[in-house]
Amino acid sequence: GGTPCPAIAQDLSGELDVAVHAVQAATRLCLQVAGTMVVSPASEVPVGATVSAESAVPGKTVVKDDHTPVTALDFAIQGLIAATLEQKFPGDRFMGEEDAKDLRADAGLCEMALSLARREQLDMDQDLFLAAVDRGTQLSCEEPIGTRTWVLDPIDGTKGLVTGREYAIGLALVVDGEAIVSVMGNPSKHPDPCIMAAVKGQGLRFFDSLGPRDAPPRPHSTFDLDTWTPDEDPAGASPVPWLLSRPIARGSPLPFGPAAAPQELCCGAMVKYWAVAVGDAAGFIQFDNELNTWDHAAGVLCVQESGGCVRDAAGNPVRCFEDRTFHVDTSIICVSKESSPSVLSRLTDAVISEALLLKKMGTASSVGGGVGWNGD
DSSP: OOOOOOOOOOOHHHHHHHHHHHHHHHHHHHHHHTTTTTOOGGGGGGOOOOOOOSSSSOOOEEEOOOOOOOEEEHHHHHHHHHHHHHOTTTTSSSEEESSSHHHHHHHHHHHHHHHHTTTTTTTTHHHHHHHHHGGOHHHHHHHHTTEEEEEEEEEEEHHHHHTTOOOEEEEEEEEEEEEEEEEEEEEGGGGSOOOEETTTTTTEEEEEESEEEOOOOOSSOOOOTTTOGGGGGGTTOOOOOOEEEEEEGGOOOTTTTTTTBBBOOOOHHHHHHHHHTTTSSEEEEEEEEEEEEGGGGHHHHHHTTTTTTEEETTSOOOOOOOOSSOOOSSSSEHHHHHOOHHHHHHHHHHHHHHHHOOOHTTTTGGSSSSSSSOOO
């Protein structure tokens, strides 16, 4: 594991409060929508598949250019949170995954998204709502050093929502390429604590959709491979639950032995950061060296503030969230605070070994599987 980041000088309690309340509102919307929709069997929406309109929330689903599903709920959350942040912190920038192009082209989708947003903000004006959604893609990269940017993924893992699996809401405040405030919501954990929040250097705290909660019990005291070898278990399985994010067709490295495949956790990268932050998983590999900022900014700080460690394959810290995409060396590797150094070293060695093999085969460019893949 690691240690929380050094504390920063400024008081960010106001920013944390606004961010927590924003993600609580988004979580309440998710719970309301999830309670009214017909869940599609996971077998009908396999990992990597698109989602049909028939499996969406009451309303409509559109499919983005990268073939991931977007529901009215994504737009509702982005519009609601962007409008709140603009009101509370008018000098800050905002980066979101969506824009309002599809809402302007589809009156029914727009009406559904706006009606969802109005469940939390009754007086939400349609023009204000569309402008707020559009703020997500209007970010300029020519701002001076020290400019604050809020980064939002309204729903990471929408397939998880429509199939009754896990999904997450991620909101982070980024300064100079580093997240300093982070809030993640995982509505599928309700009624247990379903929101985690962090300020750099101040540890991790938990909430539900209405107020603060005690931290959930951590299920493992240690993930220790220092004295373990595959020969000790007839099945060859390791005592380490771990996660992997990349296209299933690419297969998996096996850092803990041939019988210790990664656990399945759908959908999206942020639910995997959540699992590491709460100690459900020992570690997580995010293959790709070019990644979308909104898929990772919130999760990285939460893992760090839980006492875990996040770095790339070269041992560099994961940061540089100024733009919509960012670069890491080969992959992101993170481990929980319960993990012994051998867990981190085995995950890292597996990533490096595969990268070298692919380079030798002349297919190094396929390590990641494409810009922005956030995994299922």
